[in-house]
Amino acid sequence: MPLKPARAALIPLFAAMALLAACDNQQESTEASAAAPQVGVVTVEAQHFVMTTELPGRTRAYRVAEVRPQVSGIIQKRLFEEGSEVKAGQQLYQIDDAVYAAALQSAEASRLSAGTLADRYEVLVKDRAVSQQAYDEARAAKLQAEAALERARIDLRYTRVSAPISGQIGRSAVTEGALVSNGQAQALATIQQLDPIYVDVTQPARELLALRRALDSGRLQKAGDNAARAVLRLEDGSEYEHEGKLEFSEVSVDEGTGSVTLRAVFPNPDRILLPGMFVHAQLVAGARSDAILVPQQGVTRNPRGQAVAMVVNDQNQVEQRIIQTDRTVGNRWLVSDGLKVGDRLITEGLHMVQPGMQVEPVPAANVDDATGTAATSGQEG
Template identity: 85%
Template sequence: MPVKPARAALIPLFTAVVLLAACSEPQPDEVAQPIPQVGVISVEAQHFVVTTELPGRTRAYRVAEVRPQVNGIIQKRLFEEGSEVKAGQQLYQIDAAVYEAAVKSAEATQLSASTLAERYGVLVEDRAVSRQAYDEARAAKLQADAALERARIDLRYTRVSAPISGRIGRSAVTEGALVSNGQAQPLATIQQLDPIYVDVTQPARDMLALRRDLDSGRLEKAGENAARAVLRLDDGSEYEHEGRLEFSEVSVDEGTGSVTLRAVFPNPDRILLPGMFVHAQLVAGARSDAILVPQQGVGRNPRGQAVAMLVNDDNVVEQRIIVTDRTVGNRWLVSEGLNVGDRLITEGVHMARPGMKVEPVPAENVEPVNAAGQEG
């Protein structure tokens, strides 16, 4: 029996409705989406010693140039180049023959003047000589004494001695060389290397920021540790001896805008030599309530601001802008934006979106921090 045209038109429409209803029915995979898990840590305050690492150069504690104080020919060199010498140790011998003769001549003159002064001293009492003659004899005797002392000093200066203790460098002269008093070239240079200076420079703006933190109370003084300093050598190794901060320059360099700081380090093994490049870590102060968070828990927004993803009490993700002061190892020192007890996402941050419901679990990608603020 043929189908009527009106009923035939309804059949495709009914079929489409059935298919649409079937497609709109919830599928098994879409019925219950699992809540994503994220690893979180609890933000805690801790005591943290603030340090500043600055590049610097080593400088000899004392430097003395060995110079001749009399004229003559070098007869002997009495030290080994590069060795340790003691203050007063003889280094060179200048030909002393002329100065020995000058001492003998001065002794004869002094003897004659002394004898004459003594004789006139007796005669003046008997008024056999005038008081003026006696005074002139005494003056001549004093001049002879001074001339003798000067001759003996010149003779002593033929023995060129070390003015300080330290390590002596190469000699600028050899035996047979003519040297003179007041010459421009030193015979050798002695440097005291134990202890040794380390000069570092710090931008003036960093020093101002440090002082503001101290004045505001955000940063407390480190007490005895405020003058402590440690060194890291150019090869990356840490110097075994600890030093102390001596002084900071009283003026700012106009060209660089920096201030020079000087530290003193013991150097018994002579590992540090003048002119070496080092990194000095200076203890600037301490914070009793510092907040240190792992770097993997801090990101950046399009404006370049530091942001952190947090989980609130309802297990909903929140994004918060924070202020970071510096890096400490693989952590950030946060000054604003985080509070003690906040739950910071450090694992699964790429899945977290503000307003998303999550299941927080203890993070496994963060190592514990000890009381000193270092990785444990």
């Protein structure tokens, strides 16, 4: 049966309303999607962190001894190979000893004469055949002769120039036939002990003060046996295979640079380290059991230069935090204030968000892993 005209006229109206409702739903869905963009987040976790400081430094010989003559004379022989290892007490040079041998014989004769006279007067003084003064003078002459004899023996022994320490000897400054003298300014050779070897590095005094304050306040724990541990990175970028330990720091601050000197000692059995080499020393400064390390992608700077982080709260809204960064640890920041465990840090999509905006958090894809796990050791950035 044909529809009434009024009812037939309503059909297009219902179709138009349905189409309009569908368009409104699609627009609302599009607006909701635009109002809640997806952002990549990393959940902040506490980690055990061993704090290290990397400082440039120079190697220094453990001991240095300059070989000098203690008697005068002509060098007869050189008894070592330049650049070789020598032992303490090993003979290095022979000085002509003819004069000193003759002086020793003369001293022995004087000692014999003075001793004989003193012994004779000792008998005669008992019988009052000589005065007590004469006997005392004879005894004094005997003692003087004995001292002269000992000095002659020492001078003769000093014609054998020996190594004062064990180590590597450098080039010889004299050759056979050269005249040397006692007390001369020029050293005959220099011996350096290279195993172990020192590494001297400098650290700004302000960083040393900050480290001590952190230890005193308990924010930073002492690293126990690792507190004196040190490792080296050589000038070519390779890591030195032997581990060293921290020896001491200077008790005064350099007025020109405002820094203190730290000294570490390293074993050097293969003589890889030579005096004067430039190295980087990593010194263990302490440990934190609840350190917060976050990816650098999640930290920006505001116009004031302050470090800023964006986090997603429980209502999936963006919050802006001013944070305190202490140092870099690889590709992460060590944060001391502004973030806490459980915070969801935005590392992906920062350019799309503003504080207070509603977002949809998803695991970040622009970091090493979704949890932001970092290495357990770090160094000064």
